[in-house]
Amino acid sequence: MSGSVLAVDIGGTKFAVALVNARGEVDRARRVATPQGGDAETLWKTLVDLIDSLLTDSPPTGVSRPEALQAEDASGGSPLPAPGPGESRLSDPGPGSPPPERLPVEGVGVGCGGPMTWPEGVVSPLNMPGWRGFPLRARLAELFPGVPVRVHNDAVCVAVAEHWRGAGRGSANMLGMVVSTGVGGGLVLGDRLIDGGSGNAGHVGHIVVEPGGPVCGCGARGCLEAVARGPALAAWAVGQGWTPGALTGGVSHRATGGVSQQAAGGASHQVSYVEAAVASGRQLALDADAGDEIALAAMNRAGRALGLAVAAAVNLCDLDIVTVGGGLSQAGRLLFDPLETTLREHTRMEFARRARVVPASLGQDAGLVGAAALILAADRYWPH
Numbered sequence: 001m002s003g004s005v006l007a008v009d010i011g012g013t014k015f016a017v018a019l020v021n022a023r024g025e026v027d028r029a030r031r032v033a034t035p036q037g038g039d040a041e042t043l044w045k046t047l048v049d050l051i052d053s054l055l056t057d058s059p060p061t062g063v064s065r066p067e068a069l070q071a072e073d074a075s076g077g078s079p080l081p082a083p084g085p086g087e088s089r090l091s092d093p094g095p096g097s098p099p100p101e102r103l104p105v106e107g108v109g110v111g112c113g114g115p116m117t118w119p120e121g122v123v124s125p126l127n128m129p130g131w132r133g134f135p136l137r138a139r140l141a142e143l144f145p146g147v148p149v150r151v152h153n154d155a156v157c158v159a160v161a162e163h164w165r166g167a168g169r170g171s172a173n174m175l176g177m178v179v180s181t182g183v184g185g186g187l188v189l190g191d192r193l194i195d196g197g198s199g200n201a202g203h204v205g206h207i208v209v210e211p212g213g214p215v216c217g218c219g220a221r222g223c224l225e226a227v228a229r230g231p232a233l234a235a236w237a238v239g240q241g242w243t244p245g246a247l248t249g250g251v252s253h254r255a256t257g258g259v260s261q262q263a264a265g266g267a268s269h270q271v272s273y274v275e276a277a278v279a280s281g282r283q284l285a286l287d288a289d290a291g292d293e294i295a296l297a298a299m300n301r302a303g304r305a306l307g308l309a310v311a312a313a314v315n316l317c318d319l320d321i322v323t324v325g326g327g328l329s330q331a332g333r334l335l336f337d338p339l340e341t342t343l344r345e346h347t348r349m350e351f352a353r354r355a356r357v358v359p360a361s362l363g364q365d366a367g368l369v370g371a372a373a374l375i376l377a378a379d380r381y382w383p384h
Contacts, residue, residue, distance in 0.1 A: 003106040005375045006051065006144070009367035010034075010112040010136075011154065012127030012181075015047055017054050018365075019103065020372035024165040026365050030054045039130045044139065051143075055102040107375035108140055108149040111157030111367045118199030119384060121151030126217070150374040150382055156202060157370030158360070159186025160193060160381050162323045164373045167361040171320040175313050176360070177204055179306065179335075180281075180326035183225040189317060193381045205229075209308040224309045228302040230281025230328050236301065237284055242294040244279045248286050285331035299334040306335070307342025314347050314355045325360025332359075 004027060009016040011034065018029035032050050035042050052058075113125035121137025141149045152160075159168075159176025168174040168188070177185040183205030187194045194201045205225035206218055213222030214232065226232055234244075287295035310322050328335060340357060347353055362369060374382045 003104065005107045005109060005372050006055070006105040007368040007372040008047070008051070008108065008110040008112075008140075009154065009157070009371060010047070010110065010123075010125070010128075011367075012113065012125070015050055016364075016368055017047075017050050018368040018372075019054065019105070020369060020376070022376055024161075024369050024372065024376065026368055028054060029365070029368065034128065037130070038128075040132075040134055043128060043130050044134075048143070052102070055105070057103075105144065105147065107147045108144050109157075109371035109374035109376075110136065110140065110149070110151040111154035111371040112136060112151060114153050114200070116151065116153065116199070118152065118195070119150070121149070123151065148375055148378075150378075152199065152371075152374060152382075153184070153186070153202075154367055155182075155184025156186035156193070156199075157374070158184075158325060158362075158366045159188065159202065159323070159370065160373045161362050161366040161368075161370030162325070162360050163188045163193075164377055164381070165362065165369055166366065167323045167358050168321050173318060173320045175202070175204065175310070175317070175319055175322045177306075177310075177322065177324045178326040178360075179228060179230075179302075179324060179328040181230055183229050183326075187313075187317065188380075191380060192383060204309050204313060207309040207312055209305045224305055227305040228328070230284075233281055233298050233302050233328070234279045234284050237294050237298040238279050240294045240297065242279075242284075242287070242292070242298070244283045244287065246287070247290040247292050248283075281328050282330075285328070285334060288331065288334050296334070299331055300338045302328065303335045303338025304342045307339040308346065310339065310355075310357060311343050311346035311352075314343070314352050315349070318351055319355050322355065322357045323360045324357060325362075325366060329359055 004019040004021050007018045007020045014031050014034055016029060016031045019027045021027055030050055030053055032046060035046055038046065110121070112123050113127055114123070116123040121135070123134050123136045124132045137149050137151045155178045158178050162168045162176045163171065163174050168176060172191045174188045175185055177183070185202040185204040187202040206216065206220065206223045208220065208222045209224045210222035210227055214226040215221055216223035216226035284295050284298055288299045306324070313319060313322070336357065336359070343357060347355065360366065
């Protein structure tokens with residue numbers, strides 16, 4: 001396959017689409033904020049409009065040309081505003097205007113939150129209530145007849161990306177993990193993605209690391225996700241008495257818009273205030289780095305929980321490498337040191353001691369690159 005494929009990464013905060021070449025490189029990307037509370041068709045129209053803007057090299061609805069060019073930068077940028085309900089250029093190119101020419105693609109790969117029926121691609125993402133039993137693969141296949149359209153779990157796509165072009169490249173046996181607002185993963189054994197009976201192999205977030213511990217979103221107690229995901233970890237720290245930003249001085253300083261006060265010496269100055277820091281995994285990592293004892297204890301708690309889950313996976317699957325990405329992984333040694341210590345405590349057999357844990361390397365493009373691999377490297381990642 002020599003042409004480009006359309007890669008789609010669907011999440012609760014943003015939709016991202018890209019053209020990815022045969023080398024696994026993102027040539028052009030667009031991102032837009034996920035419509036919060038959107039119904040099924042609002043979400044669908046948002047996605048279709050974003051795809052159309054990418055393939056016609058035109059701005060998404062309601063976005064100026066300079067903003068659109070910024071969105072094309074594969075290095076990042078903030079998500080663009082979502083189009084309003086019912087807005088779409090697809091059916092209205094303008095009076096007397098011919099339909100814009102669209103770039104051809106050789107396939108469509110999609111990563112989306114679960115649960116889903118697989119490989120049929122009927123999705124019900126927990127973070128998008130508007131899509132319950134939504135036939136995503138079938139709807140995309142109608143837009144792109146004659147080319148393969150494949151949908152998989154978003155965490156699986158991140159793992160695939162790291163194995164194909166990232167930190168796990170060259171490994172035949174790998175677990176790729178994402179630790180952020182949730183904890184997910186994908187499993188590669190014998191250089192092939194392992195899907196399992198329903199496409200859900202690799203759900204490392206539901207390995208029990210604390211029996212009888214906090215309730216997980218799945219309904220069980222003590223799952224890794226219930227302990228180590230960012231929001232759960234922040235909630236635990238608050239319960240221990242953590243004051244977010246106490247050592248780092250809050251998130252930001254802002255000036256009140258144009259309001260000034262007279263100083264004692266006669267000079268005026270702009271009134272400013274310090275915003276209260278938000279209790280989040282990111283703030284927890286910042287405070288831990290600044291030496292906050294409760295924040296440090298929280299990062300140690302997360303690292304040890306991750307180490308237990310990774311040890312279980314290594315002992316079960318004889319892994320070469322485990323990649324860890326997602327927002328919480330940016331804490332660096334604060335997270336990886338207790339993870340590594342715990343892993344070594346629980347992998348005493350010779351074969352298990354060789355496993356390495358490394359940070360993921362592809363950043364925000366990982367989901368897109370992995371989705372593209374479902375098409376571009378189907379022999380390893382879509383053997384159906």
